[in-house]
Amino acid sequence: MIRLERAKIGVEAYPAYWQVAGGDDASLADVCAWLADHREAIEELLDRDGALHIRGLAALNSAAAFEVALGVLAPRLMDYVGGTSPRHAVHGQIVTATDLPGAYTIPMHQEMSYTANPPDRVAFFCKTPAGTGGATTVGDAREITRRIDPAVRACFEEKGGVRLRRTLPGPNSVGERPGVPKPWTEVFDTPDKDEVKRIARAKGWDITWLEDGSLQLWQEILPAMKTHPRTGETVWFNQAHIFAPEASLRWSSRDGRREQWRRLSWAYAENPELVDHVFHGNGEQVSAEHAEHLFDVFVDAEVRVRWKAGDLLLLDNVLAVHGRTAFAGERRVLAALIRDQVMEKNQQAAKPMPASVKAKTPGPRITQPETERQ
Structure with a gap:
């Protein structure tokens, strides 16, 4: 028994x-x-x-x-x-x-x-x-939320939450992209572009097909925080600490993936449209300082x-x-x-981002990988 x-x-x-x-x-x-x-x-x-x-x-x-x-x-x-x-x-x-x-x-x-x-x-x-x-x-x-600088939380709220912009390679060019590329055929579970368009429309996402066959995807604006429907607790709920350029570089550096770090650094500096970015709802890019602060908070909370x-x-x-x-x-x-x-x-409703606030993507602040610092 x-x-x-x-x-x-x-x-x-x-x-x-x-x-x-x-x-x-x-x-x-x-x-x-x-x-x-x-x-x-x-x-x-x-x-x-x-x-x-x-x-x-x-x-x-x-x-x-x-x-x-x-x-x-x-x-x-x-x-x-x-x-x-x-x-x-x-x-x-x-x-x-x-x-x-x-x-x-x-x-x-x-x-x-x-x-x-x-x-x-x-x-x-x-x-x-x-x-x-x-x-x-x-x-x-809840503990992570308590550890996040109140000024950072306030900034995300004042600037309208979070929006992720992803660039998804075609199935034949995944190996050419830095980071953690996943082809659009897998993200949408279909090779049919019309079906991709239908799914994206249903989710409130904006899509653009690029010349190389990649798909640029602007997802919906979401609040940076989420309230639990039963307990009533409001906690940090987004992935700016992963998809912001500085966070992605910190991630590869922490892992010791030096070649990935070099490729990401080049891509962010020379062709930022081909890699993922995180924006606020008002169209501003999440700052390097805030992205790195969030990255550190999450690392410190690991069990x-x-x-x-x-x-x-x-x-x-x-x-x-x-x-x-x-x-x-x-x-x-x-x-x-x-x-x-x-x-x-009780899911929180998302609001689509107006096309007028699709912002330009400045390059990130580049630092040396942790494994290479003197």
Whole structure:
């Protein structure tokens, strides 16, 4: 019989942690029954702590089993159309957490927080932990919000929120782009330009096809903060700390990806239209100082979850942020994006940016990679 052997919650641990006993011999049906019995407790814990790590459910051994178990806790999953990270479907709407190589870390973030309708929760399942590294990083968005300079928060509010401009290469030119390029055929899950246009229109996005076959995409203006529909807490909710030029350079520098840093530096200085940028709602580019401050705040808030096979990690996508450390060896972590009916009804509406405020993109402030500083 499955039972909760040990729990660390609240001030004892972040994320909250449940160690299960009796799970080694339990069937998938037993696991589903146990999750159903604990669903209310899990819901309350996610609203309070934002993150729960469960260990000891051995029947969670495949993407199919992960999907079945999630059906008890989260019957409504969503797709990843419009997402920035390279990933692929594994089983139904179960996807890889990311397909980025192990040399990359992934800065912490709320999933798809650059869109008007992000998932309400995210679930991760570990099929195979990495040989070295590969922890999932998590952080408390409330604590991150407290650490952000009030002047920075005020600036984002006064200048009308955040808007992401992405330049998506064609499927045959991905390798020619610096950064983390993802072809528009994968972002929109179709090679049909008319279908891309339809999806973009439905999402309130402006698109322009460039001469080289790339797609320039202006996404909707969104508030920099988001209020949780059940707890009423308002937290930082955007990815300016990832997509601003200075932040992207800091990311590659922190990872020691020197060639990527050089290519990004050149692209931002010589051809900024071909790389991603972050703007305020009034059309001004997010400042270098603010981007780097935000990058540092998120890095300082990281807590590492080290995986074992069969582990389950449940996150509230407003109250918790997540990322990944670099790794070596095989790593297989799967993900599911979850819709919550209560939260979905309370999604904040986005407003489209007038074409008149599509701003020019000045080059970033370039600093040497951290690994090369004297």
